[in-house]
Amino acid sequence: MKITLRQLTYLRALGQTRSFSRAAEIVHVSQPALSVQIRELEDQIGQPLVERRPRDVRLTRAGRRVLEAAERIAGELRALEAEARRGLGQINLGVIPTIAPYLLPAALPGLRAQGSLRLREAPTEHLLSEIAQGRLDAAIIATPAPDLHSAPLFEDRFLLAGTPDQLTLNRGLAPQALDPDQLLLLDEGHCLADQVLALCGLTRAAQRVDLGASSLSTLCALAAQGMGLTLVPEIAAVQESRAFPTLGLIRFAEEPARQVRLVRAQEASDADTWFEPIAQVLSRAGEGLVSQARRRF
Template identity: 85%
Template sequence: MNITLRQLTYLRALGQARSFSRAAEIVHVSQPALSVQIRELEEQVGQPLVERRPRDVRLTRAGRRVLETAERVAGELRDLQSEARRGLGQVNLGVIPTIAPYLLPASLAGLRAQGGLRLREATTESLLAEIAEGRLDAAIIATPAPELFETPLFEDRFLLAGTPDQLTMVRGLSPQAIDPDQLLLLDEGHCLADQALALCGLTRAAQRIDLGASSLTTLCALAGQAMGLTLVPEIASLQETRAFPTLALSRFDEEPARTVRLVRAREVSDAEAWFDPLAHVLQKAGKGLVAQARRRF
């Protein structure tokens, strides 16, 4: 039996998470399956790679040396996959769901001019994992990813959404003053939900309306029917208010915001040929949407 790429991938996840259960989640397998692959890798190397402690997992000196090799192999594999795709003129781009329906239509003409593009919509966690695995070339996200190279695209401020009567009662409030009983959020796993909770100084336990909603459009539909209040990014404001005429928006006195950014792996040999032009197209479209929102609301 030879050392496999799967085993090296699992070791990388274990080195990152320092927990068998968390590492298994990262690579989307069961914990026993991951443990078996690590044991087989240790047998191939001929010495322990992991110190198994009650509440922690650490790599041995041999484990760290193998991990260095695994990182190098992963980087070379990403380059190979990227070069193969770009040989066909294709870029694999991921986008989070609270950005995709708004930014992509606005940038479609420019994206087509860039050549072949394959889009994937998923949560931030999934997109980052796929970049690490080489399945995505880049992703548009709204939270920091220190392990990746990033280009900020634009600032996207949050507005408060509800019916006109609801907004009249809360006008001028800070996000922290929103009643938890009135706050509508996306399901767990969406970074917009986490950002909204942080801005409002709340936790999931404090939020009393648990919808499990998977789209911002669903929240806007409910907020437009006086079911509660929600936070809407500027880039979504024009589209959602057109879709729901009873939905009104109001700005906070001190406006919270998120930074939308384009990210990729740090070591990509041909990044200048496609990453910078892609960032320029997305930046132009995003800033245009934000400018329209600020003129309207």
């Protein structure tokens, strides 16, 4: 019997999608090529693994057992790849875009002292997927991730940003009382946009000034020109206020906040050697930025 990793990968894609065409797209091969590999795997096993239906594909009992084994093998391979990287001293670290340009410059000297580092900036959903796939060792995010091991780094409170005249009109208001017509948000897919909407008690449909900005700096530039209001996390406050002198920042009476955390896979066997030291470096850098913002605003 000669079962290949390619065949097991194709079966995992088929089990995930229950469609030969969609499974072929995921593994980047043609549908006939995928079908051939599944047939060969069935020949090796000696019994059908999938029930082929006109509009659906269902795994047989034998197919489910082979899929369980394939998932275990895939997990072991991801762990092996991660250990091999770290054996070379490399840590693959992800970070969301509303944290990366502010926290990383402050943390990089300390991070470099921990060894070779490869950084990946992407939205939360992508980072969590890459941790699950073994492509990232850890990620800096600002939303809960209950399936991952998490280390809290620091609390990052939100300030209201706009021109001084706009801020005078909105001083003392709670986030829920802000005018939706004035609120500027990031593109969909950014967790900061979802957090701001939740804090303000709004949905995308209710927020009518939707400029589709892709970065926090763009929002601050628009707010500095009187285009509207936005919420800015403390770690970005000092840098953005220096970049845009006409941008004003004020605090809410009851300050909303996000919890920044470092997450990794639960099963990372060698995490004791690198995870906590990196968390300490990031926590110190973040607390330093937050302290600067609280002294100034």
